[in-house]
Amino acid sequence: MKRFTNLLKKEIKELVTKQLVISLAFTVILFNFIGQVSKKEVQKATGIQTISALDQDGSPASQALIKGLESARFKILDQSGKTKDEAIETAKAGESKLLLVIPEGFGESLTELKPSEIETYSFMRSFSLIGARGQIVVQSVISALNEALSNNFLSEKLPEHDPASLKRPIKSKDFVVVQDKMAEGSANMVAGMISQQSLLIPVVLMMIVIYSSQMVISAVAMEKQNKTLETLLTVPIRRTSIITAKMLAAGLVGLISAGVYMFAFRGFIGGIGEEAAQAGAQAGAPAIMQKLGLTFSASGYAILGLSIFLAILVALALAMILGVLAEDFRSAQTMIMPLMFMVMIPYFISLFADMNTIALPLKIFILAIPFTHPFLVSQNLYLGNYGMIVAGLAYMLVVFVALVIFAARIFSTDKILTMKLRFGKKKTAAA
Amino acid sequence: MENVLTVRGLKKSYGTQMALAGIDFDVRAGEVFALIGPNGAGKTTTLRIIATLLTSSGGDITFLGRDLRKEPDFVREKISYLPEEAGAYKDMKGLDYLEFMANFYARTPEEEKDFVDRAVAITELGDRLKTKVGTYSKGMTRKLLLARALMTKPVLAILDEPTSGLDVLNALEVREIVRRYVKEGTSVLLSSHNMLEIEFLSDRVALINKGLILDAGTPSELKGKHQASNLEEVFRSSLR
Numbered sequence: 226m227k228r229f230t231n232l233l234k235k236e237i238k239e240l241v242t243k244q245l246v247i248s249l250a251f252t253v254i255l256f257n258f259i260g261q262v263s264k265k266e267v268q269k270a271t272g273i274q275t276i277s278a279l280d281q282d283g284s285p286a287s288q289a290l291i292k293g294l295e296s297a298r299f300k301i302l303d304q305s306g307k308t309k310d311e312a313i314e315t316a317k318a319g320e321s322k323l324l325l326v327i328p329e330g331f332g333e334s335l336t337e338l339k340p341s342e343i344e345t346y347s348f349m350r351s352f353s354l355i356g357a358r359g360q361i362v363v364q365s366v367i368s369a370l371n372e373a374l375s376n377n378f379l380s381e382k383l384p385e386h387d388p389a390s391l392k393r394p395i396k397s398k399d400f401v402v403v404q405d406k407m408a409e410g411s412a413n414m415v416a417g418m419i420s421q422q423s424l425l426i427p428v429v430l431m432m433i434v435i436y437s438s439q440m441v442i443s444a445v446a447m448e449k450q451n452k453t454l455e456t457l458l459t460v461p462i463r464r465t466s467i468i469t470a471k472m473l474a475a476g477l478v479g480l481i482s483a484g485v486y487m488f489a490f491r492g493f494i495g496g497i498g499e500e501a502a503q504a505g506a507q508a509g510a511p512a513i514m515q516k517l518g519l520t521f522s523a524s525g526y527a528i529l530g531l532s533i534f535l536a537i538l539v540a541l542a543l544a545m546i547l548g549v550l551a552e553d554f555r556s557a558q559t560m561i562m563p564l565m566f567m568v569m570i571p572y573f574i575s576l577f578a579d580m581n582t583i584a585l586p587l588k589i590f591i592l593a594i595p596f597t598h599p600f601l602v603s604q605n606l607y608l609g610n611y612g613m614i615v616a617g618l619a620y621m622l623v624v625f626v627a628l629v630i631f632a633a634r635i636f637s638t639d640k641i642l643t644m645k646l647r648f649g650k651k652k653t654a655a656a
Numbered sequence: 657m658e659n660v661l662t663v664r665g666l667k668k669s670y671g672t673q674m675a676l677a678g679i680d681f682d683v684r685a686g687e688v689f690a691l692i693g694p695n696g697a698g699k700t701t702t703l704r705i706i707a708t709l710l711t712s713s714g715g716d717i718t719f720l721g722r723d724l725r726k727e728p729d730f731v732r733e734k735i736s737y738l739p740e741e742a743g744a745y746k747d748m749k750g751l752d753y754l755e756f757m758a759n760f761y762a763r764t765p766e767e768e769k770d771f772v773d774r775a776v777a778i779t780e781l782g783d784r785l786k787t788k789v790g791t792y793s794k795g796m797t798r799k800l801l802l803a804r805a806l807m808t809k810p811v812l813a814i815l816d817e818p819t820s821g822l823d824v825l826n827a828l829e830v831r832e833i834v835r836r837y838v839k840e841g842t843s844v845l846l847s848s849h850n851m852l853e854i855e856f857l858s859d860r861v862a863l864i865n866k867g868l869i870l871d872a873g874t875p876s877e878l879k880g881k882h883q884a885s886n887l888e889e890v891f892r893s894s895l896r
Binding site for chain 1: 711735738744745747756759801
């Protein structure tokens with residue numbers, strides 16, 4: 226144990242370099258900075274905005290429209306008395322994001338039940354999505370006014386009918402059924418909520434797998450490049466302990482790094498995402514998810530954690546073997562690619578395809594990739610497919626054990642010194 | 657004198673390529689035994705097999721009466737190996753490297769301190785041991801590695817081309833270190849293609865070429881047998 230601890234300490238010290246600490250600190254600071262800046266921009270965009278209005282009509286209807294905008298937190302700069310061109314120039318020179326032109330005859334057209342037209346001129350001073358938000362709000366105000374005006378007309382002309390029923394004679398009442406549970410709501414919303422809930426799984430998995438694997442591959446490749454491996458293999462410590470120490474160190478540092486990155490990522494998302502998340506969330510959504518049983522229990526989280534943990538172990542064992550194949554640190558950098566693909570394939574497939582309906586050969590191929598299973602755990606938990614979950618966990622465990630045995634065999638035989646892979650070309654070197 | 661190591665009919669092949677075609681030799685307690693031969697003769701392969709890095713394709717190796725193939729862990733406790741192109745961890749300080757390596761062999765903190773003190777004395781690097789290995793010259797690194805190999809007073813030190821790539825002065829220092837420290841009970845198995853170095857260091861030598869031992873004995877025995885004035889001439893004569 227003393228020897229193992231000695232080696233583990235050395236492995237951790239090698240991984241926790243100044244560069245790693247600086248890079249982590251820099252990422253946290255940078256992501257928080259971007260998050261804060263974005264937050265301010267979002268606040269500006271969602272706060273009181275200045276628009277210019279040129280009312281060429283001056284009718285009660287046009288004044289009602291401007292009043293409506295004022296009540297929707299717009300600061301209106303009145304351009305009355307100017308020509309359209311003058312108003313455009315003035316608005317462009319000022320801070321207005323938008324110029325609203327209400328042409329003459331607007332009110333009259335409305336009373337004659339003819340379509341009325343207003344013009345909007347958006348001044349794009351930047352091409353960010355937040356910058357274009359002003360026009361979206363104006364459009365929603367106009368649509369609200371359209372709704373109110375058409376309701377007024379219908380109430381006047383057909384007082385005995387409900388305007389809403391006249392405009393939408395067919396209404397749908399949506400229900401979602403999951404297993405034996407049913408709740409009122411749309412399938413779209415439920416799918417959206419589930420994808421939001423499980424969004425972090427692939428991100429966390431990708432980050433840890435990439436960081437830890439890169440560390441293991443580099444650790445072995447560096448031993449080869451620095452010519453320290455031969456000495457290490459002749460000291461009195463079991464080969465399995467060498468493998469375990471390298472994997473454990475990389476796993477620990479990888480987990481901590483991923484944790485720090487996730488913290489930084491939260492700071493970033495917290496800045497720009499809160500507003501959007503609030504806007505996107507639909508009232509009553511959590512209650513529906515609860516009713517449908519689509520929430521994780523403590524045991525659900527434990528199963529998900531176990532699945533991610535096993536996937537990390539598989540990645541580390543695979544990285545160890547790839548590290549042996551790498552000739553030096555430089556070739557180790559390219560060795561991470563097969564692992565990246567193995568994580569990305571199930572991620573994209575789970576995003577765009579339904580595992581239950583894809584062709585059988587493709588399904589077998591995807592299920593054979595151990596990293597697929599953590600992606601499937603959440604939906605299998607929701608759908609009660611415990612058999613699939615257990616099979617996935619067992620499969621990952623079997624793959625991990627097989628890889629560790631294989632890695633230990635490589636480390637115990639000549640192959641540790643003779644195996645080399647250069648861009649797919651296998652070459653055995655003689656001593 | 658008792659044998660520390662007995663090698664009989666040792667064979668090794670890499671695929672179809674035969675590196676060792678069945679060699680026999682012994683290393684006695686307290687002696688320096690050298691394998692000499694040109695590049696590709698099979699010296700490094702032999703040393704790597706005895707250092708438990710490679711597995712043999714045939715033959716028997718007995719170390720302190722035990723089968724090396726069956727008990728590699730026992731062997732690793734008692735030997736130390738200095739590969740030809742060995743390196744140390746560049747981001748470690750010299751002293752930390754010695755402590756790290758001593759920790760694998762020492763049973764108590766006192767023993768670990770003894771090992772490190774001995775290594776510090778061997779290196780003669782003084783305060784430079786407090787700096788990172790990455791800043792060392794080739795000669796300094798070699799001395800550090802040699803100190804690492806000798807600090808535990810191993811039963812058998814396996815030194816592959818101990819002065820390879822060193823300038824004259826550094827090579828001389830390394831040879832002196834080997835001579836000075838192996839007389840404390842450690843047996844040495846070394847390889848070199850530098851015949852003059854071997855003559856200076858070794859008690860007995862074996863001439864190896866193309867995976868076969870051509871002749872073996874003390875330098876003076878071999879010189880007498882081949883009527884040669886040095887080992888280079890012995891080697892040329894044995895090739896005929």
